[in-house]
Amino acid sequence: VTSIGDGAFSGCSGLIQKENGVYYVDKWVIDCDSSVTSVIWRDNTAGIGGSAFEDCDSLTSVTIPDSVTSIGDRAFSICNGLTSVTIGNGVTSIGGSAFYYCDGLTSINYRGTEEEWNVITKGFDWDYKTGSYTITYSYTGE
Numbered sequence: 166v167t168s169i170g171d172g173a174f175s176g177c178s179g180l181i182q183k184e185n186g187v188y189y190v191d192k193w194v195i196d197c198d199s200s201v202t203s204v205i206w207r208d209n210t211a212g213i214g215g216s217a218f219e220d221c222d223s224l225t226s227v228t229i230p231d232s233v234t235s236i237g238d239r240a241f242s243i244c245n246g247l248t249s250v251t252i253g254n255g256v257t258s259i260g261g262s263a264f265y266y267c268d269g270l271t272s273i274n275y276r277g278t279e280e281e282w283n284v285i286t287k288g289f290d291w292d293y294k295t296g297s298y299t300i301t302y303s304y305t306g307e
Contacts, residue, residue, distance in 0.1 A: 202246075208232050213240045215260060222246050231255040231276060236263050238288060245269055248296075254281060254304070261288030270296040278304045 201221060205228045206213075215237035218224060224244045229236070231253035238260035241247060247267045254277030264270060270292075275282045279302050292298075 202226070204228070206230050206233065211235075213237055215239055216242070219243060225249070227251070229253050229256065234258070236260055238262060239265060242266060248272065249274070251276065256285055258286040259288060259291045261290060262293060263288065263291045264295050265290060265292075266294045267292075268294060268296050270298045273298050273300045274303055275300060276303050276305070278302055 202223055203226045204218065204224065208230050210230055210233050212233055212235040213229065216239045217237065218227075218241050219239050220243045221241075222243075222245050224241070225246050226249045227241065227247065228251045232255055233253055234255050234257050236252075236256060236259045239262045240260060241250075242262050242265035244264075244267050246269055247264075248269050249272040250264070250270065251274045254275070281304075282300065282302065
């Protein structure tokens with residue numbers, strides 16, 4: 166599987182994580198409900214499409230693997246319940262309004278150095294109206 170299109174899992178209330186082999190999560194993949202609280206992608210995921218989890222209020226935590234290189238525009242916008250995000254060190258771009266109105270966000274853990282974080286291309290208002298979050302760095306390389 167190299168991509169999953171719009172609405173592919175809409176209405177699948179039990180879906181809470183992506184499985185190995187999914188390489189790109191496109192926009193509006195799922196129709197979030199109260200059972201979707203955490204999303205953990207496995208290695209080999211290359212990107213998270215625009216609006217993939219937009220308006221998913223029940224989502225509280227997201228773990229993005231090092232294989233992901235891009236987070237699309239509005240990917241997690243208006244996820245009011247989102248409190249923590251772990252971003253792998255493979256990310257080179259974060260789209261505009263990716264975490265727009267995630268007003269509960271308190272923690273971003275970037276699995277890289279502060280210098281690497283600072284060179285990531287970040288779209289317009291990528292963190293507009295987020296909570297008062299803290300960024301931590303957890304570089305584990307040599």
